[in-house]
Structure formats: structure tokens, C-alpha cells
Amino acid sequence: MKSIITCIQLDIKFGDPDFNYQQVEEKIAQAVQQEDSTTVVLPELWTTGYDLTRLDEISDENGEKTCSFLQKLAKKYNIHIIGGSIAKKSDKHVTNTMFIVNNNGHLIHEYSKLHLFKLMNEHHYLTAGKEKGLFDLGGMKSAGVICYDIRFPEWIRAHTTMGAEVLFVVAEWPMPRLHHWKTLLLSRAIENQCYVVACNRAGSDPDNEFAGHSLIIDPWGNILAEADENPGLISAELDIDMVKQVRSQIPIFDDRLPNYYR
Numbered sequence: 001m002k003s004i005i006t007c008i009q010l011d012i013k014f015g016d017p018d019f020n021y022q023q024v025e026e027k028i029a030q031a032v033q034q035e036d037s038t039t040v041v042l043p044e045l046w047t048t049g050y051d052l053t054r055l056d057e058i059s060d061e062n063g064e065k066t067c068s069f070l071q072k073l074a075k076k077y078n079i080h081i082i083g084g085s086i087a088k089k090s091d092k093h094v095t096n097t098m099f100i101v102n103n104n105g106h107l108i109h110e111y112s113k114l115h116l117f118k119l120m121n122e123h124h125y126l127t128a129g130k131e132k133g134l135f136d137l138g139g140m141k142s143a144g145v146i147c148y149d150i151r152f153p154e155w156i157r158a159h160t161t162m163g164a165e166v167l168f169v170v171a172e173w174p175m176p177r178l179h180h181w182k183t184l185l186l187s188r189a190i191e192n193q194c195y196v197v198a199c200n201r202a203g204s205d206p207d208n209e210f211a212g213h214s215l216i217i218d219p220w221g222n223i224l225a226e227a228d229e230n231p232g233l234i235s236a237e238l239d240i241d242m243v244k245q246v247r248s249q250i251p252i253f254d255d256r257l258p259n260y261y262r
């Protein structure tokens with residue numbers, strides 16, 4: 001089974017959801033027309049950026065606006081959308097939440113960031129999620145995680161031991177730690193023998209310059225596509241059979257000894 005995945009590396013306009021919805025609509029149309037994408041991936045907090053002090057005003061009430069926006073585009077273009085993440089307001093909480101919408105326009109899963117990143121003040125404004133990021137995308141066993149989550153290999157492993165073969169990572173990862181971004185993603189791909197599709201943002205906000213360098217990595221650790229630091233699209237064709245090949249060549253999932261790891 002083959003699929004063409006495109007990361008949409010956006011320059012998110014700080015605190016301006018209307019502008020960002022408009023630019024995402026244009027970029028998704030561009031991905032479908034130019035790259036022949038079957039799945040598109042957006043970055044973290046793409047509607048608001050890290051404008052956390054104004055979340056009361058600009059977060060999405062129950063994620064309704066974003067969900068119907070993504071569902072409309074998924075159906076229109078017959079594509080799956082890994083909807084980056086957005087600030088979702090429910091009751092008294094705001095979560096950093098990813099929506100996954102399939103090509104029929106169905107919301108098949110939502111995942112809220114588990115590990116909040118204190119260096120960017122998330123813990124003051126956001127509530128952590130509790131659920132895993134596992135989902136089946138048209139037969140592709142997948143997991144979605146958000147930015148800082150990639151520093152927790154045990155969290156990623158919890159998903160791959162439950163069957164994930166493709167790891168989607170959405171991020172707003174700053175430039176000064178670009179070498180961490182790349183090394184962590186390569187490590188997650190090699191140690192889990194899975195595809196890693198990682199969509200970062202470009203540009204800057206009042207506090208950070210962001211790294212870009214979205215990456216698509218195969219289960220052997222080869223880089224299939226890499227962006228530079230500018231806004232743009234990167235795409236690659238995934239061959240899911242490669243996951244099984246690599247996992248049978250070096251059978252780490254059979255050779256694990258979890259009783260020794262406590």
C-alpha cells in the first residue's frame with residue numbers, strides 16, 4: 001500500500017486564526033495540485049501560534065470550527081488530514097489538540113499533547129491530555145504526537161508496541177535546538193523501525209525563531225524529504241511494507257525484554 005504524504009511547513013501568523021485558516025486552505029489546495037498528496041500534515045498550534053495569553057479570546061470552542069474546516073477540505077480533495085494541533089477550549093480547560101480526519105471527512109481520532117513544555121509556558125495555560133494518539137488511517141496503523149512528546153521515547157514506544165507503523169509529529173520547534181529535533185526524530189524512527197513524518201513551522205513569533213526542517217524518515221533511518229527553514233511543502237511516498245521488512249531483518253520487537261526494564 002503506497003501513499004503520498006505532504007508536510008505543510010507554515011509560517012503561522014501570531015494570534016490571527018482568520019489569516020491562518022485562509023493560508024491553510026490555500027496550502028492544502030497547493031499540496032493536492034502540485035504534490036498529488038493523499039495525506040497532508042499541519043504543524044502545532046497552527047490557528048493561534050503560541051499566543052497563549054489570549055487563548056480565552058482566540059482558542060476554538062470545542063474545536064468545532066477547526067473540525068468542520070478540516071472535514072470540508074478532506075472531503076473536497078479526498079485526502080486524509082493530520083490536523084496539526086490547535087488550542088481547543090472545553091469547559092474550563094484549553095488543550096493542545098490534534099484532529100485526524102479521514103478522506104471521507106470523518107473525525108477518526110483526537111489526541112491532546114501529554115507532555116506540556118514549560119520552557120514555552122504551556123503549563124500555565126494548557127491542560128495535558130490523557131489519551132494515546134493511536135489511529136488507523138485507511139489501513140495505515142499510525143500514531144500522532146505533539147512536539148515535546150518526542151523527547152519521551154517510552155511514550156512513542158507505547159504506541160509502536162501497540163502497532164503503530166507511522167509516527168506523525170506536529171511541532172513548533174525553535175531554531176536553537178534544531179540539532180535535537182533532527183537527532184530525536186532519526187532516533188525515534190530507527191529505534192521503533194517506523195516511518196516518522198514530522199511537520200514543524202517556519203518563521204518567528206515575539207519569543208522564538210522556529211527551525212522549519214520538517215522531515216520524512218523511513219524505518220531504516222533514511223531521510224526521504226527535508227525542508228529548509230522557509231515555509232514550503234515536502235512530500236514523500238510511503239511504502240508500508242518496508243516497516244515489516246525492517247522489523248523482520250532486525251526483530252527488536254521480538255527481542256525486547258520488558259521485564260528487565262523496570
Ligand SMILES: NC(=O)CCC(=O)C(=O)O
Binds near residue numbers: 120147151172173177
Ligand atoms: N512546542 C514544543 O513542545 C517545543 C519543544 C521543544 O522546543 C523542545 O526542545 O523540546
